[in-house]
Structures are given as structure tokens and as C-alpha cells.
Amino acid sequence: MDMGLKGRRVLVTGASQGIGAGLAQAFAQEGCDVLLVARSTDKLEALARELRAAHGVEARTLAVDMAQPGATQRVVEFGGQVDVLVNNAGAIPGGTLWDVDEAAWRQGWELKVFGYINLTRAFYPLMKARGGGVILNNIGNGGQNFDFNYIAGSTGNAALMAFTCALGGRSLEDGIRVVGVNPGPVATERIAKVLKSHAERLLGSAERSSELLARYPLGRAATVQEVADLFVYLASDRSAYTSGTIITVDGGISSKRSVA
Incomplete structure (x- = not known):
């Protein structure tokens, strides 16, 4: 199915490996020009070369640590006018309340929670001025499954779910769709x-x-492809009425609640 995304510009954070690299691959397959952001210069450049060769698209890279001061502005200067922003960078550490100390908790949230919020705050007005855009947040089903052993991540993901729904509930008034995806294990x-x-x-x-x-x-x-294909659909005009919601991809884990 043609998603009608050819020629659109998609910025993916955390793009050097895992789901982020899979997202870059999936959008490039649709003919999108991709802007790749992560910390690893070598991995980003290798992926960009692969995408250019395989799909004939523009693939540019920016190596930056999203948790560092000034990172958001650097990404905005690099990304410019994008059609789709995919917030994907960051992993919050696992552990109980006593395993994850304040420094580790804050570091994880600075990269993922505040990273998503700050990039959205920066790109939203640019999209509004252009007449529209799509912001997709890769969150994680830990925000639905409150986990004693993943307390910092469960709390952070739940916050991002609320952020996504609160913003996406009004964003179509500005021609922008904001959607969250909660993968389970990938x-x-x-x-x-x-x-x-x-x-x-x-x-x-x-x-x-x-x-x-x-x-x-x-x-x-789940496979990376199964998750990435959903992002591609959500970014497309075939999903034009989808905003302010969270879509979970975990094989039913979040719904499998039983006393027996």
C-alpha cells in the first residue's frame, strides 16, 4: 500500500540503532528524505549511506547528545522545516525506587521525557506556520503497566502519554497531529x-x-518492522483523523489482566 509519503521530510531521534534505525529504514522505503539524530557519528553515517544507496533518498545526520544543553536548538537548526518529527531518543533505567538514585532518574528523564517535550515545543510552531505536520512519540507500554521494578520508566512513560494526549487533543486546530506509540518488548x-x-x-x-x-x-x-510500519501509517494522510491518542503494540500484554 502506497502511504503517499514520498518526498516528505522526516526527522528521527535516536536513529542509530534499534527501533530508531528501523524507523529510518521504513520511512526511506516510502521515499521520504530522512534526517537522523543520535550520539554515534559512525553508526549514523553508515545508516545514511545505506539508505541513500538503497532508496535514493536524502539522508542527513547530526551527532548530538539530546541530554546536553543547547541540543534542542542544534536539532532545530539541523532539521529546519520537517513534515514529521519522530521522538525516539532515550531509555530510562530500570530498577526499583531504591535502585535508581536521583541522578540516574533525572538523567533518564532529561533525555527521554524532557527531550520529547522540548523538541515538540520547538518544532510545533514551525509546523503550524507551514500549515501542518505530524509529531509521533515512541513511548513504551511501561506507561500502562505500572512496574515496581521499572518505576522511573513507568512514571516517565505515563507522563509522556499524558503529554501526548493533552497536546494532541487540540493540535488538529493547528493542522498538526500528535500521536503516541507504546511498543511492548521489541x-x-x-x-x-x-x-x-x-x-x-x-x-x-x-x-x-x-x-x-x-x-x-x-x-x-515484536519485530522492529512491525513497529516501524505502524509509525509510517500514522505519519501518512491515511491516518489524518488520528491525534491525541496512544496506540499500543504489545501483542495484548497490556490488556491481559486476569486474576487467574
Whole structure:
């Protein structure tokens, strides 16, 4: 299905690996010019070369740590007039209230929670002046599944869900759509590390992580492509009436609530 996105400019943060790289690939496949932001210069440049060669699109890169002062302005200067902003950078550390100290909690929120908010604040007026745009926030289903062992992430994701819905509830008045996506476990290096950590804690051995994976719907995590394809649809005009909401992609994990 042609999403009608060819020629649009899409900026993706956290684009050097995992879901971010998959998002860049998916949008480039649709003929979008992509602007890639992350900390790793080498990974970004390698991905950009791949996208140019495979899809003939413009692929530009900016290596910047989104948690550093002035990063938002640098991204705005780099991105200019984009049609789609995908907030994807950042991972909030796992652990209980006593595992995650104040410094780690603030660092995680500075990159993801305030990173998303600050970029949205910066790009929204530019999109409004141009007559429209789309802002997509990759959040995570931890904001729906309140987790004692992921308390900083659950709280941060819940805040971003509220932010997305509050802004997106009015944004169509300015021709802008704001939508959040809550992936569950996705087959990336990060989830592999998380599963090994959980297996060590729960089962006594990191090597038993496959046993935890088997408990997921269909016995697996979501693929990056399954998540990225949803972002592409949400960015397209085929989803023109979608704003101020959160779409969850976790195989039903968030809805599987039972006393038995």
C-alpha cells in the first residue's frame, strides 16, 4: 500500500540503532528524505549511506547528545522545516525506587521525557506556520503497566502519554497531529539485555532468558518492522483523523489482566 509519503521530510531521534534505525529504514522505503539524530557519528553515517544507496533518498545526520544543553536548538537548526518529527531518543533505567538514585532518574528523564517535550515545543510552531505536520512519540507500554521494578520508566512513560494526549487533543486546530506509540518488548539488543538481567534476577542465570521470551505473546517479541510500519501509517494522510491518542503494540500484554 502506497502511504503517499514520498518526498516528505522526516526527522528521527535516536536513529542509530534499534527501533530508531528501523524507523529510518521504513520511512526511506516510502521515499521520504530522512534526517537522523543520535550520539554515534559512525553508526549514523553508515545508516545514511545505506539508505541513500538503497532508496535514493536524502539522508542527513547530526551527532548530538539530546541530554546536553543547547541540543534542542542544534536539532532545530539541523532539521529546519520537517513534515514529521519522530521522538525516539532515550531509555530510562530500570530498577526499583531504591535502585535508581536521583541522578540516574533525572538523567533518564532529561533525555527521554524532557527531550520529547522540548523538541515538540520547538518544532510545533514551525509546523503550524507551514500549515501542518505530524509529531509521533515512541513511548513504551511501561506507561500502562505500572512496574515496581521499572518505576522511573513507568512514571516517565505515563507522563509522556499524558503529554501526548493533552497536546494532541487540540493540535488538529493547528493542522498538526500528535500521536503516541507504546511498543511492548521489541526484538532489539536492548530487550536482549533486559531479558538477561531479568533472567539473572528471577531464574538465577542470564542464560535462561529464552524462557522469559517464551512467555510473550506468540512466544516472541515484536519485530522492529512491525513497529516501524505502524509509525509510517500514522505519519501518512491515511491516518489524518488520528491525534491525541496512544496506540499500543504489545501483542495484548497490556490488556491481559486476569486474576487467574
